[in-house]
Amino acid sequence: MAKKRNPIIKLDNISKKYDEYGVAVKALDRVSLKIYPGEFVSIIGPSGSGKSTLLHCMGLLDRPSTGYVYIEGKNTSKISGKEVAMFRGDKLGFVFQTYNLIPRLTVLENVILPGLIMRRDPAKLENRANELLKEVGIHHRADHKGIHLSGGEQQRVAIARSLINDPILILADEPTGALDTDSSEEIMELLVKVNKNRNVTSIFVSHDMHIASYGKRTLVLKDGRIVGDTKGDLNNFKKVLKKLPKKARGERSGS
Amino acid sequence: MNVLGVSSRLAFGELRDHKRIYAIIILVIALTMTSFMLENAYLNYMMQVVDGTTKLVTSDAIIVDEDSNIRDLYGTESELKNAGEIARRIERDLPGYKSSIRVTAQGTYGLGEEGEVIDGCGIQGINPKKDDEISGIADKIVKGRFFRHDDPILRGHTPLYIEIKGPGGLPDFSYGAGEKLMEHEEPYPIIVGSTAAKIHPSVNIGKEFQITLSVSGKEKSFATVTVKVIGLYESGTPTLDALVWFMHADSLREIKRYGEVTGKDWHIPGVGTFRGYNPIEVDRNRGDAVIIKAPDPLHKLDPIGHSESVKEEVSSIVPFLKVYSWHDFLIYIAGSMQDVVTIMLWGSIGVTLLLCGAAIKYVMDSIIMRKTREIGSLKAFGARDRVIFRIYLYQGLIIGLVAGVFGIIISLIVMQLVNFYGLNVEFIGGTQLKVGFIINWFSILIALTVPVILAVLAAAIPAKKASMLSPVEALRKGELSL
Numbered sequence: 001m002a003k004k005r006n007p008i009i010k011l012d013n014i015s016k017k018y019d020e021y022g023v024a025v026k027a028l029d030r031v032s033l034k035i036y037p038g039e040f041v042s043i044i045g046p047s048g049s050g051k052s053t054l055l056h057c058m059g060l061l062d063r064p065s066t067g068y069v070y071i072e073g074k075n076t077s078k079i080s081g082k083e084v085a086m087f088r089g090d091k092l093g094f095v096f097q098t099y100n101l102i103p104r105l106t107v108l109e110n111v112i113l114p115g116l117i118m119r120r121d122p123a124k125l126e127n128r129a130n131e132l133l134k135e136v137g138i139h140h141r142a143d144h145k146g147i148h149l150s151g152g153e154q155q156r157v158a159i160a161r162s163l164i165n166d167p168i169l170i171l172a173d174e175p176t177g178a179l180d181t182d183s184s185e186e187i188m189e190l191l192v193k194v195n196k197n198r199n200v201t202s203i204f205v206s207h208d209m210h211i212a213s214y215g216k217r218t219l220v221l222k223d224g225r226i227v228g229d230t231k232g233d234l235n236n237f238k239k240v241l242k243k244l245p246k247k248a249r250g251e252r253s254g255s
Numbered sequence: 256m257n258v259l260g261v262s263s264r265l266a267f268g269e270l271r272d273h274k275r276i277y278a279i280i281i282l283v284i285a286l287t288m289t290s291f292m293l294e295n296a297y298l299n300y301m302m303q304v305v306d307g308t309t310k311l312v313t314s315d316a317i318i319v320d321e322d323s324n325i326r327d328l329y330g331t332e333s334e335l336k337n338a339g340e341i342a343r344r345i346e347r348d349l350p351g352y353k354s355s356i357r358v359t360a361q362g363t364y365g366l367g368e369e370g371e372v373i374d375g376c377g378i379q380g381i382n383p384k385k386d387d388e389i390s391g392i393a394d395k396i397v398k399g400r401f402f403r404h405d406d407p408i409l410r411g412h413t414p415l416y417i418e419i420k421g422p423g424g425l426p427d428f429s430y431g432a433g434e435k436l437m438e439h440e441e442p443y444p445i446i447v448g449s450t451a452a453k454i455h456p457s458v459n460i461g462k463e464f465q466i467t468l469s470v471s472g473k474e475k476s477f478a479t480v481t482v483k484v485i486g487l488y489e490s491g492t493p494t495l496d497a498l499v500w501f502m503h504a505d506s507l508r509e510i511k512r513y514g515e516v517t518g519k520d521w522h523i524p525g526v527g528t529f530r531g532y533n534p535i536e537v538d539r540n541r542g543d544a545v546i547i548k549a550p551d552p553l554h555k556l557d558p559i560g561h562s563e564s565v566k567e568e569v570s571s572i573v574p575f576l577k578v579y580s581w582h583d584f585l586i587y588i589a590g591s592m593q594d595v596v597t598i599m600l601w602g603s604i605g606v607t608l609l610l611c612g613a614a615i616k617y618v619m620d621s622i623i624m625r626k627t628r629e630i631g632s633l634k635a636f637g638a639r640d641r642v643i644f645r646i647y648l649y650q651g652l653i654i655g656l657v658a659g660v661f662g663i664i665i666s667l668i669v670m671q672l673v674n675f676y677g678l679n680v681e682f683i684g685g686t687q688l689k690v691g692f693i694i695n696w697f698s699i700l701i702a703l704t705v706p707v708i709l710a711v712l713a714a715a716i717p718a719k720k721a722s723m724l725s726p727v728e729a730l731r732k733g734e735l736s737l
Contacts, residue, residue, distance in 0.1 A: 056727045059635065061631075061635060061726045061727040062725070062727040081639075082639055085634065085638065085639040085640075086639075088634075088636070089636055089637015090637065094632075094635045094636070096632065096730070100628055100629065100631075100632040100730075102265075102268070102629060102632075104268045104271065104272055113261070113633075113636060114636035114637060116260065116261045117261055117636050118636075118637050165637075
């Protein structure tokens with residue numbers, strides 16, 4: 001059903017090379033990919049496979065060395081730095097492994113912050129932030145400083161914050177990477193709920209197979225290339241995981 | 256709220272997070288600006304005190320003949336035979352300028368009991384008609400009175416002109432100095448500095464004594480005249496008002512034979528020839544120098560520059576004569592002390608402020624190093640480079656503003672306390688010099704803008720660095736596990 005629509009994000013043969021101490025490192029190697037509206041995509045791969053680089057390129061935090069990233073059909077390589085910033089704030093929501101709440105701000109202020117950056121109406125933002133905090137189950141701590149919350153609570157706030165500007169795409173980089181098992185499960189269930197209720201396209205990166213299994217579609221990344229894609233069919237999950245090295249398959253949640 | 260609001264709000268948060276280190280920097284800058292304000296205000300006060308006296312003598316500029324130097328303004332070396340013509344030319348060619356002919360002489364006087372030390376003074380001729388426009392001495396009389404233009408005691412003297420060649424070409428006072436050769440003469444009225452009156456109890460209102468004046472220096476001629484103190488003036492500078500006294504210009508012209516003179520010579524065998532003249536038709540076009548008062552400048556922010564430009568303008572009218580500005584005279588009197596103090600003041604403040612600027616830069620650098628992940632997150636949320644730039648720039652702005660305002664407040668409190676309780680230091684001749692302050696808007700402006708400019712510039716470097724961080728690099732630095 002979803003595939004009949006235009007992709008929300010399309011990667012066209014993107015590669016990313018880094019120069020580390022004079023040595024060229026290829027983080028992504030000719031990756032092409034289409035993700036459609038409403039999809040809930042997990043990206044799995046061993047450390048150094050390029051999954052975070054892939055997420056950063058999709059989130060316009062980094063530009064590919066070659067190839068193009070299209071978001072809603074717009075070629076993002078053609079737009080200026082200022083427009084990229086506007087695009088990020090307006091269309092994308094980010095969830096980080098370390099939550100990245102501003103410690104001196106309250107939970108409510110943290111949630112509002114991306115809206116203020118995008119010059120939205122503060123009064124409306126506050127109402128929306130309160131709704132979102134209710135949705136992620138942390139409204140009772142709205143006036144607390146972010147730093148006083150547990151890891152799971154902070155990540156809930158981060159999820160609410162990613163939704164404040166009503167993004168078309170949420171990108172989560174190891175959202176459970178710093179959490180214990182129970183909290184990880186809760187956060188993943190919350191992300192599933194957000195994806196389902198709001199029909200917002202979500203892409204998350206994990207090196208944990210169990211966490212990755214929450215994705216309705218899973219991409220396997222190895223040496224900077226996509227080596228497996230369940231294409232939305234959960235029956236393919238075990239099959240595509242076989243593309244991973246044995247050591248990576250044995251990995252459990254970590255930080 | 257807008258983007259500016261986000262940046263300033265985050266900037267305030269950063270300042271709160273690092274309040275201790277920023278408080279120390281603010282305190283150092285504030286105290287530096289307090290020191291600047293106090294020293295500047297004291298210099299302003301001293302400047303005003305010195306100005307008051309130097310302008311009595313020079314006003315804005317003074318014209319002397321080409322062979323004279325600035326020292327001769329207190330002596331008898333200088334003479335401008337066509338002073339009247341020069342004075343008129345200045346007023347004609349430089350609209351708004353006022354000029355007055357000044358006659359000067361150098362004097363010595365013995366006071367009190369016999370054997371009391373003889374002191375010296377410069378005698379400046381005052382023209383009461385033009386005085387209010389030029390030097391304003393009338394306003395500075397603190398006791399007694401000023402010269403009246405039609406003062407009956409001004410004229411009708413028989414000045415004693417004594418031309419005696421002493422041994423070795425030097426004058427010898429023993430031949431007549433202090434002696435009154437003509438009977439029933441009225442003394443010359445004179446105005447002396449109030450400090451001189453304090454130093455010498457014999458000098459006071461109504462007192463009479465004799466001054467031997469060097470009236471034509473090049474010929475080494477002297478006149479001994481009786482003077483009577485009719486007024487005391489307060490210059491504020493003890494050194495100057497002890498040195499410079501004022502006599503009616505016509506009286507000095509009379510003494511110096513500036514006019515049509517007739518009379519007889521008295522030859523005293525073994526002593527010399529004494530020439531007495533009575534009366535003398537004074538030539539008011541003759542004098543030793545011409546003093547110039549320029550129109551007031553539009554602002555008083557650059558008094559030295561104004562003084563120099565007045566000098567240039569006057570010089571252009573009388574290129575063949577020497578022109579000394581008020582500032583030249585000030586340097587002569589103060590030996591450039593004030594300029595040196597000002598340079599040292601700015602130098603020491605500059606060094607302290609530079610160190611504060613460096614401290615702001617390095618503190619912000621270290622904060623930014625620890626905040627890269629936060630900067631990366633803000634960029635991920637759509638913050639443009641300039642939003643990040645402003646967060647750190649505003650911190651500099653706030654630090655500078657707070658430091659400047661604190662500096663001004665502290666210095667105002669100190670000045671109020673000193674003014675309230677009073678502070679005096681001993682000066683020349685046991686006189687008490689009051690420590691005072693004069694605040695001008697310029698120093699307040701400097702005390703406010705310099706810390707702001709410094710802190711903003713110091714913050715701009717790390718702010719630019721922070722704004723130029725790539726979002727992915729900034730995020731990676733905080734998430735090494737990925």
